[in-house]
Amino acid sequence: MNNVIFYFSGTGNSLRTAQIIAQEIGGAKLVSMRNNPADVSAADAEMIGFICPVYEWDVPKAVKKFVAQLAVNPQAYTFMVATYIAIHGRCFETISTALHEKGTCLHFGKALRCVASQCIAYEPFPPVQIMVPLAERNAQKIGKEIAVRRLRKYPVMSPISKWLYPKMMTPFLNIQHEYDKGFYASDACIGCEVCRRVCPCKNITFLNKRPVWNHSCEGCNACVVYCPTKAVQFKTPDAYIKLNNVITRRLGLPEKRTRYHNPYITAADLMRDSVEALQTGVVLT
Numbered sequence: 001m002n003n004v005i006f007y008f009s010g011t012g013n014s015l016r017t018a019q020i021i022a023q024e025i026g027g028a029k030l031v032s033m034r035n036n037p038a039d040v041s042a043a044d045a046e047m048i049g050f051i052c053p054v055y056e057w058d059v060p061k062a063v064k065k066f067v068a069q070l071a072v073n074p075q076a077y078t079f080m081v082a083t084y085i086a087i088h089g090r091c092f093e094t095i096s097t098a099l100h101e102k103g104t105c106l107h108f109g110k111a112l113r114c115v116a117s118q119c120i121a122y123e124p125f126p127p128v129q130i131m132v133p134l135a136e137r138n139a140q141k142i143g144k145e146i147a148v149r150r151l152r153k154y155p156v157m158s159p160i161s162k163w164l165y166p167k168m169m170t171p172f173l174n175i176q177h178e179y180d181k182g183f184y185a186s187d188a189c190i191g192c193e194v195c196r197r198v199c200p201c202k203n204i205t206f207l208n209k210r211p212v213w214n215h216s217c218e219g220c221n222a223c224v225v226y227c228p229t230k231a232v233q234f235k236t237p238d239a240y241i242k243l244n245n246v247i248t249r250r251l252g253l254p255e256k257r258t259r260y261h262n263p264y265i266t267a268a269d270l271m272r273d274s275v276e277a278l279q280t281g282v283v284l285t
């Protein structure tokens with residue numbers, strides 16, 4: 001067995017999916033995509049998976065960059081599972097294109113509905129008690145298909161999404177570097193650095209025992225939902241106030257907003273950068 005699954009996860013849905021699929025395929029090395037791709041080559045792997053959330057109708061930028069730089073075995077069976085809620089957009093095309101450039105292709109692609117978890121903008125939906133067990137069952141089914149190396153054509157971006165993308169998504173992406181100017185730590189911060197260690201973009205550093213966000217944020221919410229004292233707060237940045245559209249007007253983090261994360265994934269799970277066959281691996285320090 002030489003299976004490797006690369007994952008990116010903020011609120012745990014994608015990591016949980018990776019764990020389930022690893023179990024179904026008889027074990028896999030789970031590797032966070034926040035590693036340097038040069039350190040985690042898949043040049044000898046027989047099966048290579050990519051599991052990540054859909055962000056703004058595509059994969060997170062960090063995922064695109066990681067896959068572009070990753071060495072892969074062109075003979076390996078490759079699969080991708082994108083966790084999302086409603087619009088997968090062009091996420092599979094992005095990874096497929098990157099694999100084509102490496103002389104291979106995406107053999108299996110499937111989108112998996114999970115709890116939508118953008119706590120800066122809305123309450124989690126659909127209800128967690130319905131959606132989490134459903135996502136668990138569906139992830140197992142997907143894992144069984146991957147275990148037999150099924151070929152499955154991935155879903156592509158719909159024409160309507162292609163038409164809407166420049167109108168709805170591009171304005172956000174143009175100011176994304178401004179997004180994390182909204183984060184700050186309240187007096188409840190105990191300087192534990194959990195936010196730094198769960199951040200899939202390695203975007204947080206510490207200065208005088210307080211977190212500093214360094215403008216490579218993709219809005220995953222890990223720092224908010226895994227903070228043990230709920231100290232991470234958010235005030236809508238000026239650039240987003242200026243955009244003033246139906247989505248930016250919703251931004252904010254009211255005291256009572258549910259800070260959802262996948263119930264099976266702890267902060268310690270996300271801090272682990274590499275888990276060999278579901279065993280404890282390297283802890284990021």
Ligand SMILES: Cc1cc2nc3c(=O)[nH]c(=O)nc-3n(C[C@H](O)[C@H](O)[C@H](O)COP(=O)(O)O)c2cc1C
Nearest residue numbers: 010011012013014053055056057083085086087117
């Ligand atoms: C910044 C951000 C952007 C998102 N964009 C989309 C999107 O374009 N389409 C969609 O269906 N879901 C979108 N979602 C929902 C996530 O894809 C979904 O909650 C995913 O399961 C989160 O994965 P994670 O728990 O591994 O971080 C978005 C969530 C966040 C935080």
